[in-house]
Amino acid sequence: MKFSALLLSALALATSLVAQPSSTGPVPAREVVQGADQRRREYLARIDEGIDWRLAMVKPGDPVNRDVIALRLARRIDPAQCSRDVIEYMKEPGNGPFWMFPVVALAELGRDQLTPEAKAAIRDGWRKDVQWRGDTENHWAMYYTSLYLMSELYPNEPGNTWYTGKSSAENLAEAREYLIHWMDLATTVGQGEFNPTHYIGEYAIPMLYLSTWAKDPAMRQRGHMMLDWIFADLAANSLHGVLRGPNARTDDTSVIERWNALATFFNWINFGDVPPPAGYGGWGIHYFLAAANYQVPEVIYRIATDRDADYTQRDLKRTRRRWRESSTLFDPVYKTSYMRNDYAVGSFQGGYADPIQTHVWDVTWDVADPRGVHNTMFSLHPYSSGTGMQMYFSDYPEPMIHGAVDLGKPSYDSPDKVLGSSPYEQVWQDRDTVIALYDIAPGTRFERVNGFFSKDLTNVTEDKSGWIFAQGGKTYLAYRPLASYTWEPSLNWKQLPATTGYSWTRVDNGDKLLNSPHAKNGTIVQAASASEYKDFAAFQAAIRALPLTFSLAPVPTVTMTTLRGTKVTATYGQAPVVNGKPLDYAATWKLHEGPYLNAEKGGRKLTITHGHLERVLDFNTLTITDRVK
Amino acid sequence: MTKIHHLLLGALLAGLVPLSAAPQHDLYIAGGISKNYVIGSKIVTTSGLFLRTPEGELKPLGYNDASIVALAFDPRDSRVFYTGALNGVWRTFDGGASWRITTGWDETEARDVCVDPNAPDHVYAAITDGVITSHDRAQTWARLEKGLPARGKYTQTVEVDRTKAGRVFAGCEVGIFLTEDGAQNWRCVFPTKRMVSDIQQSPHDPKFWVATTQENGALLSHDGGLTWQVAKGVPTEKTIYNVAFDPTNAKRIALGSWTYGVLVSEDGGATWTARNDGLPGARAGWREGIDPGAHSVWRVGIDPDNGRLYASVTEEALYTSDDFGRTWKKAGLEGSVISRFVWITRAAK
Numbered sequence: 001m002k003f004s005a006l007l008l009s010a011l012a013l014a015t016s017l018v019a020q021p022s023s024t025g026p027v028p029a030r031e032v033v034q035g036a037d038q039r040r041r042e043y044l045a046r047i048d049e050g051i052d053w054r055l056a057m058v059k060p061g062d063p064v065n066r067d068v069i070a071l072r073l074a075r076r077i078d079p080a081q082c083s084r085d086v087i088e089y090m091k092e093p094g095n096g097p098f099w100m101f102p103v104v105a106l107a108e109l110g111r112d113q114l115t116p117e118a119k120a121a122i123r124d125g126w127r128k129d130v131q132w133r134g135d136t137e138n139h140w141a142m143y144y145t146s147l148y149l150m151s152e153l154y155p156n157e158p159g160n161t162w163y164t165g166k167s168s169a170e171n172l173a174e175a176r177e178y179l180i181h182w183m184d185l186a187t188t189v190g191q192g193e194f195n196p197t198h199y200i201g202e203y204a205i206p207m208l209y210l211s212t213w214a215k216d217p218a219m220r221q222r223g224h225m226m227l228d229w230i231f232a233d234l235a236a237n238s239l240h241g242v243l244r245g246p247n248a249r250t251d252d253t254s255v256i257e258r259w260n261a262l263a264t265f266f267n268w269i270n271f272g273d274v275p276p277p278a279g280y281g282g283w284g285i286h287y288f289l290a291a292a293n294y295q296v297p298e299v300i301y302r303i304a305t306d307r308d309a310d311y312t313q314r315d316l317k318r319t320r321r322r323w324r325e326s327s328t329l330f331d332p333v334y335k336t337s338y339m340r341n342d343y344a345v346g347s348f349q350g351g352y353a354d355p356i357q358t359h360v361w362d363v364t365w366d367v368a369d370p371r372g373v374h375n376t377m378f379s380l381h382p383y384s385s386g387t388g389m390q391m392y393f394s395d396y397p398e399p400m401i402h403g404a405v406d407l408g409k410p411s412y413d414s415p416d417k418v419l420g421s422s423p424y425e426q427v428w429q430d431r432d433t434v435i436a437l438y439d440i441a442p443g444t445r446f447e448r449v450n451g452f453f454s455k456d457l458t459n460v461t462e463d464k465s466g467w468i469f470a471q472g473g474k475t476y477l478a479y480r481p482l483a484s485y486t487w488e489p490s491l492n493w494k495q496l497p498a499t500t501g502y503s504w505t506r507v508d509n510g511d512k513l514l515n516s517p518h519a520k521n522g523t524i525v526q527a528a529s530a531s532e533y534k535d536f537a538a539f540q541a542a543i544r545a546l547p548l549t550f551s552l553a554p555v556p557t558v559t560m561t562t563l564r565g566t567k568v569t570a571t572y573g574q575a576p577v578v579n580g581k582p583l584d585y586a587a588t589w590k591l592h593e594g595p596y597l598n599a600e601k602g603g604r605k606l607t608i609t610h611g612h613l614e615r616v617l618d619f620n621t622l623t624i625t626d627r628v629k
Numbered sequence: 630m631t632k633i634h635h636l637l638l639g640a641l642l643a644g645l646v647p648l649s650a651a652p653q654h655d656l657y658i659a660g661g662i663s664k665n666y667v668i669g670s671k672i673v674t675t676s677g678l679f680l681r682t683p684e685g686e687l688k689p690l691g692y693n694d695a696s697i698v699a700l701a702f703d704p705r706d707s708r709v710f711y712t713g714a715l716n717g718v719w720r721t722f723d724g725g726a727s728w729r730i731t732t733g734w735d736e737t738e739a740r741d742v743c744v745d746p747n748a749p750d751h752v753y754a755a756i757t758d759g760v761i762t763s764h765d766r767a768q769t770w771a772r773l774e775k776g777l778p779a780r781g782k783y784t785q786t787v788e789v790d791r792t793k794a795g796r797v798f799a800g801c802e803v804g805i806f807l808t809e810d811g812a813q814n815w816r817c818v819f820p821t822k823r824m825v826s827d828i829q830q831s832p833h834d835p836k837f838w839v840a841t842t843q844e845n846g847a848l849l850s851h852d853g854g855l856t857w858q859v860a861k862g863v864p865t866e867k868t869i870y871n872v873a874f875d876p877t878n879a880k881r882i883a884l885g886s887w888t889y890g891v892l893v894s895e896d897g898g899a900t901w902t903a904r905n906d907g908l909p910g911a912r913a914g915w916r917e918g919i920d921p922g923a924h925s926v927w928r929v930g931i932d933p934d935n936g937r938l939y940a941s942v943t944e945e946a947l948y949t950s951d952d953f954g955r956t957w958k959k960a961g962l963e964g965s966v967i968s969r970f971v972w973i974t975r976a977a978k
Binding site for chain 1: 692693694696715716719720727728729730733734735737738740757758780781783802823824826843867868870887888923925943
């Protein structure tokens, strides 16, 4: 939601005017760049490409643009003009964390270039204009990083020179304390707003700035280590440059066109293994400004690009902060990602993890060129509730549904939406099997389950066994609805230019929605590589032969043996019983566990591994230790 | 600190012109024009605090912030006041010329703030995870929450009993809580299923209190808040947002509600009547299919100089009634949401 409509419109226009070599060019070859020097050259070339692109869009007479000023300062182009433009820009400053961090970039990049008058204009903006802190963790990461850096840049100044009314030292101390608190949470009980398709930028960019511009070496180190942590997580959860699995927050576009996300920009800039989204995701511009000061270490690069075996990665994350309607401030999120060369399956245990934009589980398949492809299959309960949102928002229940729709979440109150989590969904996953069960309370706004069937599926077959078979890329898929259903178009959401607020239209791109209008419900999905079977018919036969029983009353329950031979009984409201043993998430889940990322709960230490390479990020000692085993 | 735009000020706000030539109170309004605003976009409206001039115009006061939801004055000096907002609790010592965010990162989204009139250095604030207390005019804050539940202490409102120092009510998610020793100890005096949205003390009878709630309608207490009864005739299905007593008439009480609009009692809370004729009806698109027929009243207030009833209709306008809701007229502030009406006795200045 945090893109303004104007920004998106400008980006769309810009995209059509100036070629973006990587965004519209060929898909990068799936080759691992072996040499460090070459990786560095290619990385810097990607930064240059983005900066060149944006600066090439500037025409004589264009109004002053903050981002253009920053890019020129980064390139050290015409500081005198930049100074004049800064003064003009600061005549009408913006508000809040989304405004603050780009202005920090102006201040930092302009330290030795801007005139005293231009610097004073920036500084004065932080005196007279109130900045909202916002109400989410990404807001606070941007807000406090910005306040920290500005307070460090202007030390020893009294409270009446800051909008907070607090001195530089007070601002600095508060910002530092919060940032460390957030890092502590993320490295002990998991990141909130986990695996975000867009909001990764709201964390990565502040951490890049912190690691680049903080004067305190310890905070610089913290920024660098968090950036490593974020990108290691991104690498382990991406397949061929596209982020997979569940998301605390995504959006109506990225949830179905998985490539079309800011996360893809970060895969492109770091790993060079995918075309970036149009306009470098918008936020890429802010990253370019300091990107040369950071590069992912080889071990993270190889996790993203150099994999030859299937793996399961389990990660502990956490919900957004719950103010009410909950017995806990945070709930743990037990996330699973099963990654293969042809597809990925990801999930968490279900429940209402974030108020609006959560994506709980899916199977996503690999395609040669992911642009425009809806390479995903999943189901959900389209939960919409003002009272539900009270868990996370400090507001009255009645206006919240419309408020969410108004604030850039257009699908929130649509019964056919394909985005969002629900308190009435419980999910179990083992490798490439997912069982999602639904027991929707009577009176809930939408008593139905939506199954997403992509326009890019082939061979979709409704089998008399009750399974629906389909193929996505080189992946065979079997989807078993546990209650009756009908088909309807799954209309996508397209944003239209708007001068204020947001404007949307619905577009039929050929996707279909399985609408199962039953409160007690469920979905089983099985995936497999086409290479594992003689042909599609053989896969179907294997699925039909699976031992499977289920019932929906009094609560949905499934007993089955998966394609991989795991025996499971999943019952709504109970711990899944896997191979005869109840699954105890709390007892078994580590902060990170898999072949590449490992960390103990509460440990503040992440071990990143690939082959002989190892990097340990230890927040207890604020050290980064590299080792070749 | 104020960025002034004049969108609000161009029109004469006829409905705000004081009825009497020399009102005894100054009216402060906390509110904002947030329509179409999202965090990150440029603010192009004036929001925050407004002081009514004798001509009935609203003069912006302090910083531009649409998130201000609470306002409380130091009874010794009306230049000293506190706001509750998204960033926390703000304080000014000079009538709004300069400000300080008094809270830190771990106290956020202040929902209400109040000053103890019998111990004016003592300030209480309702926040999303409890109650914070200051004994030094919000220079420092402490979590004095003994007796509040570990969970369920989301607090929407705090109100001090004007008859006794340190006697404070907190409206939490799970009930009304009372302290009689300045927040050293709290106890639940009425459990609720969901949020308590407002608690107010009658200006006529200090033993008479009214609370509003999310799922218990309105609650009445005639023994200083020790016991509470559900008000008969007030619907309980949807949230009642706030209560206002008429300082000019002990029998008159008004309730504001998104769903039910304006409800009034003219017999001290014994019976209640909806008074929405003349207020905008439900608008298509805003509540279509979500809350049909709702009136989207965000806040009501009553002028102590003349008994004029005020109603903020969300993102529509401010409306006033000089016959206690029987008829209404638009009074400006188009597109606004008003969270507080506060009248300060001029003699207190």
